[in-house]
Amino acid sequence: MGDSEEVSRVSTCTITPSRASQEQHLQLSPSEIYLLTAQYIQKGLLLPKPDPNPKFSSPSMDSVLQRLKASLSECLSHYFPLAGRLTSHPDGTITIHCNDAGVEFVHAKAIHITLNDILRSPYVPLVVRSFFVHSGAMSHEGRFLPLLAVQVTELADGLFIGCSFNHVVGDGTSFWNFLNSWSELSKHINDKGEACTLSRPPTIRQWCPATNPPVCLDPPIDSWSLPPKPSPPLFNDRIFYFPAHSISSLKAKANSQNMDATSPISSFQAFYAHVWRTITRAHELPEAQETWCGLSVSYRSRVVPPMAPYFFGNVVKPIFLRTTAGELLGRDLGWGAKLIQDAIAKQTNEEICSWLEANAKAPIVFETTGLTTSPGVLMGSSPRFDVYGNDFGWGPPLGVRVGYDNRFDGKLFAFPAREGRGGIELHFYMNSNAIAALERDKEFMEAVEEKTD
Template sequence: MVILKGCYTVKPAEPTPNNRLPLSEFDQAKPFILSPTVYFYRPIGNSVASAIDTLRDSLSRVLVHFYPLAGRLYSIDGGRFELQCNAMGALLFEAESESKMDDLGDFRPTPEIGELVPHVDHSTPVHEIPLLVVQLTRFRCGGVCIGMGISYIIADGQSALHFVGEWARIARGEKLDTAPFLDREVFLDQNPPAAPSFDHEEYSTPPSLIGGTDEKEQREMETTVAMLKLSKDQVEKLKKKANEGHNGRPYSRYEAVAGHIWRCACKARRHESDQMTKIRVTVDCRNRLQPPLPKGYFGNASLPTTPTSRAGELLSKPLGYASSRIREAVEKMTDEYIRSAIDFLRCHPDLSKFKTFHSLRCPQGAFFGNPNLDITSWMGLPIYGADFGWGKEFHMGPAKFLGVDGKSFILQSPHADGSFIVPLCLQVDFMEAFNELLYQDI
């Protein structure tokens, strides 16, 4: 049980611009929820009281630079938002837990872990909801957790981690390393939207289950969460397996592991041979655009791509086939394709339906769920090293899955030993089989 001890509204320590900022289509297509993550730290002795003061003071100072996070969103037509930079502030909570950190096991994103991130009531008016919430929880063993929620609309993973890294730097008494680039004009086009140059199937309705229950019933199926681990040796075996008979540029560890997860899910879910299945992969577009985005660009600069295949082909062909489908989908994300995607989104008067790919709360449904998957790579992100003055975290990861069937992440181990961690949410009926297949088929 988590007991709240205090709540503070933290505003920028100095005056910041007070204006309303438009958002790019990258931002507008994201869901109106906060991305929840947790950072766990070993016992910090008697310094917990000063820790909340450290966080509050350093947060106030870092928000001078990252002031959009202290603002609020306002709804405009078509499911879109504008950002009002009004320095309303972020919320910082202080809490205690009667548990020990060891009671949390492997830190899989269960409801217990979810309690370590502040709850946000999305039924309240949009302009009253903070874009950043933080909770410092002290455990009975003396360890602490920082649970954080950052608006999907304001920042993608790269930007969110940029903010966390700079916040930790300021908390340690150091200077800002890389200032955020806040000008979204780089994406805004005053001309009427052009017709997209490509068919953007990543925004099309995902495949349904052949002869199975309808989408609504699928979304109501009970799910469970696992924290799966692959050793360096297992990862290397999968990479070698994916590259058997492949003469081009070798498939990466991510392409091999993601392809393996895709195949195992098809097999565990007992898909028919003709079953179409998609996976959703998020691609960082910062360096794919020409010219590349400025260093420190703060906002969303990632788009989805959706490798697709028949289950029968995935399972009858070698692992390299699944890896090739993933590579082809990612490689098509060129400057021309990305700008076409922006035009595609701009041409739609209402973006609400595209937000459904992220959230089960949307009435139109979500991308995730049988027969599909979302496999998000955090491998290239600086997810570790958030030292606020009491040492680096020993675990960082997602805090909630919200019961989203088929949602998964691929993280490198914090030990930097070449092993992977795979948090995964799947229907209860399929998790045991998936767990067996993941290791059995290596």
Template sequence: MFALLIFLSSTHICKQPATMAEEHVKVKMLCTSTVVPAVPTVKRSMFLSNLDLIWIPIANSHSVLFYKTNPEMEFTTVTDMLKRSLSSVLVDFYPVAGRLSTKASGETGRPEIDCNDGGVEFVEASIDMDIEDLEEDEFRHKSFFKELVPMRDGSKHENYDGPLFSVQVTGFRGGGICIGSSIHHVVADGSSFWHLMFCWAECCRGSPVSKKPEHMRTTFKREEKIDCATTNISFSAEEVVINNIEGAQIFKFVRDDLLTKDVEINVSKSEADKRRLLEFILKDQTEDLEICSFHFNEEMIEKLKERAGTSSSFVAVSAHFWICVTRAREVPDNEPVGFGMSANSRGRVKPPLPPTFLGNCICMGFAQTTAKQLLGQDIRFAATLIKELIKSCSSEGQVDNLIDWVDCRLGSGSPLPSLALEIIGGRYFVVAGNSPKFPVYELDYGWGKPLNAQIPTLNGVGAMMLFPGRDDGIDIHTRLPPRQMETLKQILMIIPD
């Protein structure tokens, strides 16, 4: 029997039943303006690669950063500084100030970004509480957090022509602000988004942009497209043959002519499969769901790495979370369970792209096994499977195969929403988003680093969003029905010795 080591210094910060104080917290919208680049930029249509297009049907990404400010500084002074610096940074990040043209038009005959200096939505608001109240409560998730972000969602509109980036700055009583943001995934992946936020913070402190974005989306523009009639790209599963994870599967984009009969399992979903999966997703979205964050300190992470047999903090924490959330959801033994992730491919494409590339350059993959197999093994099983998944997502040719896969699906008439459902995985799939390596707590707008970073909303049930801890370790945000969340709280922070 395993001994249990309980890390009392670790925390889980969850939404509690609403108190009277929380129910009466009011967020008041003061004004909305549009921030445009400080200097007019060249009007042009920007090519969207297939790595961008697959994100058109996906909901916007939202985040909130909390800051203490000088109580003597007027709120309008703070917002003026933020607007001026945002205007300056948009000169370099001009596609973010553009608009999405979803109609197949222009030279490419496909959706594009109209770089027209349409601007960024900037909302100013106030909240009738002190930021110290949230700080004392360790920024436990609150139902009103979603009111701290402009809840725009381009995926809900077939011909969305609103801003691609929206910001809300909310002032607290007695000083303190939060910066809520909403960005359309088509314009930026996680690396690009946090690069934008970092550069904005630089400008707000009075410094020039130290690392300007590179606009190189045409790198992924095909002069000659794949002949889909003779060579097909499948999103397929390969059986893993490594001893301790034998029988599990890794899903990736592979040319059919490179697959052997022994390992190829075509998983292209039928329309009926997609409808059933969509029904599951919509049902999950309408359930009463609770958002909770968990902090893994360095001591916990080192213990997990030792148990998992890995030097990677991401692998160790993700493997532990995958096991615990599967147990908390009481998944039937023979039900497929999976772990999905995306890998930053900037340094893996040929020629390599700089870290400052603005756009989407990530490749997705999934690992799958059964609940019985995952829960019947120790953590090394899950960790080894995730390590193999990382190798697969990072392998040479995956980005090219993904681009060709999208071409073939679009060429056959598959609409973009249907395309997204083909690679979304199953109902009991944990999908990891964000990264503990992003510079979240380096974003100093002149008032020091953030007190806390929050996810006001989260897509998917049992998904995990990873952030760096403020001082050390890793924070994980997830969303589950209350009963399942209560189970997760009881088991996630206990590390078997």
């Protein structure tokens, strides 16, 4: 189950905001400029097929698609930057041109594939990558590609809604806030196509530090010699499930090894340190070999004054930690967790504003080259995102899956477990030898619970 020919496209159309947006240009911040060379975010949800009920008097695929299109149109009137395009200017600045050019909406079919074909195995079948539009597209291509593209794939007994979302326009928080809003509008839209009032409307460009004066690229991006799109190698895409009690045990263990710490180790810090140590063991690195881990920190609440909680944009700062394999594995879990804790704690208002100001003067962009020269791990997404609350009107999601989305050997995606209660689904993208080593690692697998659905 890995051939893109298994998925056939039925139709493609453009969805525009239900109400005309005020035409304007939104200036990009340094953290948005940084991700011009990152690929589009690609996340998608597996959903049950709608059953006949009062909300679906005619539960045909046409009625489902119409509901999704109407609610998406309404959602875009709130998230209007997604309906625009990136525009480069002669002075080197780049803006989001809010011109209501619209987003791409694709209806596809893979009716010989069942939900269980995707959900039952811990290994994600390659066909899932065909459930997304514009796979491998770089964010700077938003100058001529839609900033959002949606593919609704009809399965034998369900649906997959895959979103390709320009990473310059929004970070992971913005992505899931958008999806939460769309599903809310879809769930409550009436038979006349009239939507409800959005319970958590976004704040569009309320404030962002270091955007005045505008960030200028020299030379302008149109004259860059850009690298070709990376094609991810066919590594294994494997999901491990960590129940809440395993996370709690890791947290307790890390804190018991940091009795003199000024603040307790969090569940995430203990969990990420555990994963980093395990992957380092799996690679069988020499003691002197460098290893690293990275993550993105949202600065919505870290700057002064804090940004609105539903600020829509890209407001994350990447942080990387480096040490040697010998030091990471020669010390205990608590030491690794404290390393991560200290790096996050340094992300103060002063540190973030200094980083933004420096990158406004001398812009830098995301490069994967430095992430592949030595073995490491990069955590994407977050178990805090509301993934399984996305009910479009016929039931909550049954699973979440990832497309291309900036993959390389060692990229991880963390999602909350479907059952909630503090469990974590961790999606690994690694070479087969490393995955096999993880599965043989007793310490690692003791914290994992195998799932059959």
